Amino acid sequence: MTPEIAMPDGALFSLRDVSVRYPIRRGFFQRVVGHVGAVEQVSFDLMRGETLALVGESGCGKSTLGRAMLRLEDVSEGTITADGGMSRREIARRVQVVFQDPLGSLDPRWRIGDLIGEGLDVHGIVRGAARDARVRELLSQVELPTSAFYKFPHQLSGGQQQRVAIARALAMRPELIVLDEATSALDVSVQAQILNLLKDLQAEYNLTYLFISHDLTVVGQFADRVAVMYVGRIMETGSTTEVLASPRHPYTRALLASSLKVDPDARIETIPLLTGDVPSPRNPPSGCRFRTRCPLAQPDCASLTHRMVMTGSRETAACRANNDH
Amino acid sequence: MTPGSATPMTAMSAPSYGQGSAEPPVLAVQALAVRYGEMEVCSDVSLSVRRGEALALIGESGSGKSVTVLAVTGLLGRGGAISRGSVVLDGEEISRLPETERRRRGLFGRRIGVIFQNPSRALDPVFTIGQQLNEALSLTGLKGGTALRSKGAEWLRHVGLPDPEEALDRYPHQLSGGQRQRAMIAIALASEPELLIADEPTTALDVTIQAQVLNLIRRLQSELNLALIIVTHDFGVVAAMADRVSVMYAGEVVETGSVTEIIRDPRHPYTRALLGSLPTGQPGARIEALPGSVPSAGTMPTGCRFHPRCPAAVAECASEEPRLEAASYGRILRCLRAEELAAYDA
Numbered sequence: 001m002t003p004e005i006a007m008p009d010g011a012l013f014s015l016r017d018v019s020v021r022y023p024i025r026r027g028f029f030q031r032v033v034g035h036v037g038a039v040e041q042v043s044f045d046l047m048r049g050e051t052l053a054l055v056g057e058s059g060c061g062k063s064t065l066g067r068a069m070l071r072l073e074d075v076s077e078g079t080i081t082a083d084g085g086m087s088r089r090e091i092a093r094r095v096q097v098v099f100q101d102p103l104g105s106l107d108p109r110w111r112i113g114d115l116i117g118e119g120l121d122v123h124g125i126v127r128g129a130a131r132d133a134r135v136r137e138l139l140s141q142v143e144l145p146t147s148a149f150y151k152f153p154h155q156l157s158g159g160q161q162q163r164v165a166i167a168r169a170l171a172m173r174p175e176l177i178v179l180d181e182a183t184s185a186l187d188v189s190v191q192a193q194i195l196n197l198l199k200d201l202q203a204e205y206n207l208t209y210l211f212i213s214h215d216l217t218v219v220g221q222f223a224d225r226v227a228v229m230y231v232g233r234i235m236e237t238g239s240t241t242e243v244l245a246s247p248r249h250p251y252t253r254a255l256l257a258s259s260l261k262v263d264p265d266a267r268i269e270t271i272p273l274l275t276g277d278v279p280s281p282r283n284p285p286s287g288c289r290f291r292t293r294c295p296l297a298q299p300d301c302a303s304l305t306h307r308m309v310m311t312g313s314r315e316t317a318a319c320r321a322n323n324d325h
Numbered sequence: 326m327t328p329g330s331a332t333p334m335t336a337m338s339a340p341s342y343g344q345g346s347a348e349p350p351v352l353a354v355q356a357l358a359v360r361y362g363e364m365e366v367c368s369d370v371s372l373s374v375r376r377g378e379a380l381a382l383i384g385e386s387g388s389g390k391s392v393t394v395l396a397v398t399g400l401l402g403r404g405g406a407i408s409r410g411s412v413v414l415d416g417e418e419i420s421r422l423p424e425t426e427r428r429r430r431g432l433f434g435r436r437i438g439v440i441f442q443n444p445s446r447a448l449d450p451v452f453t454i455g456q457q458l459n460e461a462l463s464l465t466g467l468k469g470g471t472a473l474r475s476k477g478a479e480w481l482r483h484v485g486l487p488d489p490e491e492a493l494d495r496y497p498h499q500l501s502g503g504q505r506q507r508a509m510i511a512i513a514l515a516s517e518p519e520l521l522i523a524d525e526p527t528t529a530l531d532v533t534i535q536a537q538v539l540n541l542i543r544r545l546q547s548e549l550n551l552a553l554i555i556v557t558h559d560f561g562v563v564a565a566m567a568d569r570v571s572v573m574y575a576g577e578v579v580e581t582g583s584v585t586e587i588i589r590d591p592r593h594p595y596t597r598a599l600l601g602s603l604p605t606g607q608p609g610a611r612i613e614a615l616p617g618s619v620p621s622a623g624t625m626p627t628g629c630r631f632h633p634r635c636p637a638a639v640a641e642c643a644s645e646e647p648r649l650e651a652a653s654y655g656r657i658l659r660c661l662r663a664e665e666l667a668a669y670d671a
Contacts, residue, residue: 057531157618158386187385187558192602192614199611214532220606241608258536260561262603264585268543268565274533277501293533 007081012175012208013046013069017078020064036282038064040232041306051209053223055216057278060229062212066178069210070095093123096169100181102161106153113149116167138167142197159190176208183218195222216259220244228252231289232281233306238314248316251290296321349416350375351519351552357410359396364622367392368576371649379546379553381563384573387619390556394524398433415519435464438513442525444505448497454508455493461515480511484541503534514545524556539566560603564588572596575620575630578649581657592666593658594637629661637662
């Protein structure tokens with residue numbers, strides 16, 4: 001293990017220059033011919049009790065980063081330090097995850113009671129009647145009827161299935177829950193119910209959330225801080241209100257402008273468009289990774305070294321258009 | 326937002342036919358019901374769309390919006406059938422036509438173009454984009470390799486694919502998600518349809534690509550003067566794209582109005598609840614969540630289908646089925662208390 005780094009007061013997780021790279025293998029001997037940098041040089045502190053949102057388009061590395069914090073992904077460079085240590089067994093209890101597709105993450109042949117109690121059994125926390133009582137308590141915490149105990153996942157609606165996934169996570173009395181697009185597949189009315197439930201649970205148990213999402217409106221309402229990612233790198237991070245109200249980096253601005261608003265005056269013709277597709281992390285642009293789509297790109301953006309620039313409480317990736325050098 | 330600021334609708338001949346104007350609608354669906362065996366999945370859908378107009382069909386999952394699209398395009402599949410109502414395309418009743426007759430008249434694919442949510446599933450992986458375009462182009466009577474190829478390349482240029490000539494020889498997997506959706510749009514439009522149906526066309530795409538694709542659909546719609554039906558669950562898409570909106574709940578249309586009316590001054594309690602449950606982006610604010618979920622086809626409540634979740638429900642809502650009709654203030658809605666529902670004070 002790499003040496004522990006000093007964590008600021010109140011931090012639950014500290015990430016320093018974290019990179020996650022996957023090898024590209026070719027040929028008969030599956031020789032490693034290169035690496036895909038899914039996450040590159042990411043640093044932030046996750047404070048106890050806060051909700052930090054990771055936003056960005058698909059392939060930006062937000063889910064990979066979440067998986068790295070769950071220790072489901074090996075870190076190639078940099079360090080992730082957790083308050084209380086990073087042993088796999090401890091992390092498996094203290095950090096839980098809720099995925100986008102509840103049906104895909106619940107074994108169809110298991111009953112709800114056993115699905116929620118699985119972690120309790122595995123970690124030997126409670127057994128027998130006490131375990132069943134604990135599962136029923138969890139059912140009521142996520143506002144499911146106790147009759148759900150003997151049901152199978154397919155007998156529940158999408159929103160109810162997501163409640164089961166949340167109960168499963170809560171069973172371990174975790175400190176951090178990684179919510180990986182946890183409400184993206186739900187209808188708006190159900191999404192609202194789940195977001196409210198998550199808020200209530202957070203207040204009750206002082207939970208910390210890493211909220212991975214692509215929906216900036218949901219993030220604006222739900223998260224305290226936000227980190228905007230693009231092709232593996234963080235482009236901007238700060239308090240949600242600040243970042244969404246006055247984005248500094250051109251990518252954050254473009255992302256905000258592209259998201260549709262529920263306003264009949266915001267017609268599609270008036271929305272400024274970014275050209276092209278997100279570049280592949282196999283072959284990222286040199287310098288600033290956004291320069292191939294950036295409306296403010298200059299020739300020397302290709303030679304810009306990625307670093308974060310502090311303005312107040314906000315960090316923005318160095319940008320020529322912001323006169324960073 | 327000022328309450329009741331929306332322009333009042335003009336008088337209507339039939340409730341579902343939108344604003345009464347001289348030009349007949351390209352598509353008019355009237356009191357459509359669809360059954361799969363014993364299950365009635367869609368009970369009373371009325372909507373219409375004219376040339377050059379974009380109609381949004383919005384609803385949560387299970388509201389019957391996709392089944393409506395399948396019924397209009399004749400793709401209900403085995404066991405599915407239209408049990409009541411009519412579908413009129415350009416003055417022609419098409420809901421009772423057998424498959425062979427639909428094909429002969431070239432309804433689906435020729436006169437009705439469809440863009441599906443998932444382009445990688447709607448495109449055939451073993452044919453190149455060019456081959457799939459040729460199939461659509463030949464429906465217009467175009468023949469000959471070079472003519473097809475140049476017309477195909479023209480369409481791909483039209484939808485903004487880089488290197489259209491090269492893209493003709495590409496297989497779907499060689500394109501990115503956004504490019505595949507562009508290719509799909511080219512194929513849907515190559516047969517020069519009168520009606521374009523876009524079923525959740527951008528749900529699988531990232532926001533920056535979503536804006537590009539929606540912009541493209543809107544541009545082509547106005548250039549080609551198409552009637553467009555955009556099926557979505559996203560009010561953002563509705564606000565950006567639609568001229569008129571029909572809101573669906575549990576297999577029925579519950580409210581129809583202009584996009585400004587529906588978003589700024591929703592009248593039906595369901596439309597209000599749906600708009601109310603959208604995150605506002607206000608930090609820390611609680612969202613007004615609508616309790617419960619959409620009922621399934623087997624367990625429809627009696628009376629008004631929304632009454633068990635409706636904050637404005639009264640006793641008779643449980644027994645009496647409301648009809649879709651124009652209220653005195655011009656909106657078309659399905660609510661027994663339509664006249665009492667005041668303007669929306671946001």
